[in-house]
Amino acid sequence: MENIILKRFKESSEVKMRFLKENLPKLLDVIKLISHTFEAGNKLFFFGNGGSAADAQHLAAEFINRYVMDRPPLPAIALTTDTSILTSVSNDLAFNEIFSKQLRALGKEGDVAIGISTSGSSPNVIKAFEVAKEMGMKTVALAGNDGGVISKMADFPLVVPSTSTPRIQETHILIGHILCEMVEHYLFFKVNP
Helix, strand or coil, X not given: CHHHHHHHHHHHHHHHHHHHHHHHHHHHHHHHHHXXXXXXXXXXXXXXXXXXXXXXXXXXXXXXXXXCCCCCCCCEEECCCCHHHHHHHHHHCCHHHHHHHHHHHHCCCCCEEEEEECCCCCHHHHHHHHHHHHHCCEEXXXXXXXXXXXXXXXXXXXXXXXXXXXXXXXXXXXXXXXXXXXXXXXXXXXXXX
């Protein structure tokens, strides 16, 4: 068991460092994008499936409540939380419409849509990106593997260079935490990325 545990920690660290080495400029661009979005009075939308849905909720909560400092709430919405909406849209239309329908109702030009998908090919995330683009929103993809479809669609693709779903998800939540912390630094300490 010890060897497996050590191997998993090593894999996780290596994937995170490889992501950072390949994506630091893009990560800084997304920090600026989110900061400017909030400064302009616009909001973030997070969405994904399974563990990525949990990450969407987690990150929206960090922006609304706080990450490391007490500060005013920042407008972020997880489109994964309202079971009545999710089930009615799935039942009446299709599961691939659950996020796009909400974006049409709640979003506007200047908002940011952040789609999370380890494969990068979740049909409901793809559909949400199509709608976000139609509406004039910027899109950020948190993906893995080769980035899938959403990384090609996104204005800002952040692709974790791994085929392991657990390693991708671990890196996605670290990316989300970095975004929260650095946006707080930018907006409230006036530290430029």
